[in-house]
Amino acid sequence: xxxxxxxxxxxxxxxxxxxxxxxxxxxxxxxxxxxxxxxxxxxxxxxxxxxxxxxxxxxxxxxxxxxxxxxxxxxxxxxxxxxxxxxxxxxxxxxxxxxxxxxxxxxxxxxxxxxxxxxxxxxxxxxxxxxxxxxxxxxxxxxxxxxxxxxxxxxxxxxxxxxxxxxxxxxxxxxxxxxxxxxxxxxxxxxxxxxxxxxxxxxxxxxxxxxxxxxxxxxxxxxxxxxxxxxxxxxxxxxxxxxxxxxxxxxxxxxxxxxxxxxxxxxxxxxxxxxxxxxxxxxxxxxxxxxxxxxxxxxxxxxxxxxxxxxxxxxxxxxxxxx
Numbered sequence: 233x234x235x236x237x238x239x240x241x242x243x244x245x246x247x248x249x250x251x252x253x254x255x256x257x258x259x260x261x262x263x264x265x266x267x268x269x270x271x272x273x274x275x276x277x278x279x280x281x282x283x284x285x286x287x288x289x290x291x292x293x294x295x296x297x298x299x300x301x302x303x304x305x306x307x308x309x310x311x312x313x314x315x316x317x318x319x320x321x322x323x324x325x326x327x328x329x330x331x332x333x334x335x336x337x338x339x340x341x342x343x344x345x346x347x348x349x350x351x352x353x354x355x356x357x358x359x360x361x362x363x364x365x366x367x368x369x370x371x372x373x374x375x376x377x378x379x380x381x382x383x384x385x386x387x388x389x390x391x392x393x394x395x396x397x398x399x400x401x402x403x404x405x406x407x408x409x410x411x412x413x414x415x416x417x418x419x420x421x422x423x424x425x426x427x428x429x430x431x432x433x434x435x436x437x438x439x440x441x442x443x444x445x446x447x448x449x450x451x452x453x454x455x456x457x458x459x460x461x462x463x464x465x466x467x468x469x470x471x472x473x474x475x476x477x478x479x480x481x482x483x484x485x486x487x488x489x490x491x492x493x494x495x496x497x498x499x500x501x502x503x504x505x506x507x508x509x510x511x512x513x514x515x516x517x518x519x520x521x522x523x524x525x526x527x528x529x530x531x532x533x534x535x536x537x538x539x540x541x542x543x544x545x546x547x548x549x550x551x552x553x554x555x
Contacts, residue, residue: 271322271359275300276390278382281364289385295367296393297357304355308333311353322359328352335372421468422449423507423515426540428532439535442543445517447507454505456517458483458490461505469506476505494520 278295279288288294296305302313304326311328319325329350336349343349356368360381368379384390429435429444438444446455452463454476461478469475480493496502504520508529516529 273297273299273324273357273359273365274384277385277393278365278367279385281381281383285383286386289389290392294385295382304328309335311355319356320358324357326355326357328355339372417468417471421471421474421509422466423447423474423509424512424534425450427535427543428515429535430530431533435533436536436539439539440542442539442546445530445532446543447515454478456483456519459493459519461493464496465502467501467503472509474507474509475501475503476507477502478505480504491519491521494523499523 275298276296277289278297279285279293284293292307296303298304299313299316304311304313309330309332311326311330313326313328315327317325317327330353332349332351333347335351336346340346340349351372353370353373354375355370356366356379358366358379360366363384365382366379367382368375368377370376425448427439427442427444427446429438443457445457446453448454449463449466454461454463459480459482461476461480463476463478465477467475477496477499478493479496482490482492494504496504499520500523506518506520506525506529508516508518510516510531513534515532515534517532518525518527518529
């Protein structure tokens with residue numbers, strides 16, 4: 233009996249090996265090997281025994297069982313093992329959650345997101361002899377066909393599989409490392425959250441009023457004397473420059489000299505604010521006007537620690553009052 237459906241998950245993880253299938257005819261009930269002893273199902277690649285056994289081990293007609301990593305993969309389907317139980321001597325029952333390309337397309341033809349559908353399935357595995365097992369799997373939760381046989385593939389196939397898995401893990405680690413480095417770069421480009429004001433006479437006094445510029449990347453907001461902006465997206469253009477797309481509204485207390493922020497719908501790249509980080513205490517803020525960042529921008533300095541603590545305390549008090 234052929235069991236078809238989603239190899240695509242593993243094909244992305246193990247490109248060195250093609251996705252492979254449960255695709256074998258039903259067979260008559262066979263007696264179990266009586267020498268079950270301390271039998272443990274081997275992780276690795278299995279294929280249908282017979283004259284095409286070796287070629288099936290290395291092409292799409294194989295089955296990958298990996299109990300240690302809780303996965304089973306066939307042709308155009310892949311499953312995460314939720315639980316493994318012993319159902320008798322030399323017998324395993326696998327409770328699985330599966331991606332099944334063909335099944336999803338057939339069961340949910342009108343669902344635009346059918347590829348994301350997952351199915352709860354059961355797989356029964358019984359030992360027949362030293363290298364061969366019988367396998368039976370549900371389709372959409374139902375056993376609709378007989379079991380079929382799978383034999384553990386030769387050492388060279390298992391070695392290639394193990395090497396491909398190791399290579400995939402190393403690539404995943406490298407990708408995670410690169411992502412972490414990228415996130416550190418992005419974070420270092422962002423101005424520090426807190427209270428800012430323009431440098432000059434009475435700098436501390438203006439800082440203490442909290443009415444110049446408040447930066448909160450963690451809270452996705454930028455507040456200026458003229459505008460309150462909700463950050464929709466950010467983009468690091470250079471290691472020290474962050475471009476921002478934000479939804480802004482004028483401050484209720486804005487005076488006649490207030491500067492409005494152009495809507496992102498009418499700006500290039502849907503960005504209307506930009507910070508350039510000069511050092512850990514100094515930034516330049518631009519607000520887009522007529523579709524372009526023009527002029528020298530506003531040079532802002534990070535206010536003193538007492539001011540930052542006072543502002544944080546005020547925010548906490550405000551939240552408690554609101555609650």
